[in-house]
Ligand SMILES: Nc1ncnc2c1ncn2[C@@H]1O[C@H](COP(=O)(O)OP(=O)(O)OP(=O)(O)O)[C@@H](O)[C@H]1O
């Protein structure tokens with residue numbers, strides 16, 4: 243079991259935002275948590291990640307009891323999150339943003355850089371993808387009506403009708 247949250251309760255004063263919630267997640271599972279506004283979804287996530295301390299209950303991650311660990315310690319174990327409103331370090335490059343994440347596990351800067359490059363490539367933000375996106379954006383911004391793509395090299399077999407790739 244990757245995540246095993248048992249009987250999690252989170253109270254704000256007398257009000258229980260999460261009341262005795264349990265969830266089990268196996269590695270590879272994709273699990274949705276649905277409920278109306280104010281149902282307690284975010285509060286439950288915050289309890290899983292350590293952004294909020296639980297009032298009672300336990301959170302086990304990969305066999306370890308992380309209930310009392312702060313978020314950064316849970317993240318170092320591999321329990322990380324994204325937020326409803328994504329925030330990035332806007333004044334920093336895409337590579338620097340990814341490197342910050344990589345530094346959590348790769349304390350050597352060169353290794354962190356390499357890991358960040360690898361991940362950016364995988365999510366379509368690598369150098370070659372960015373060049374393609376920038377070229378597409380430049381073309382779109384020019385108000386193009388009838389795009390023409392340079393012909394494929396003889397070794398490659400693709401139709402010019404595939405634009406934009
Ligand atoms: N820090 C807090 N102090 C007091 N009450 C809080 C606090 N955080 C959340 N609540 C209350 O707990 C309840 C659950 O809120 P929560 O944000 O977890 O709901 P949610 O299911 O994520 O809602 P949404 O769908 O709007 O994101 C709400 O009634 C909210 O007002």
Ligand SMILES: [Mg+2]
Pocket residue numbers: 283284285
């Ligand atoms: Mg929410």
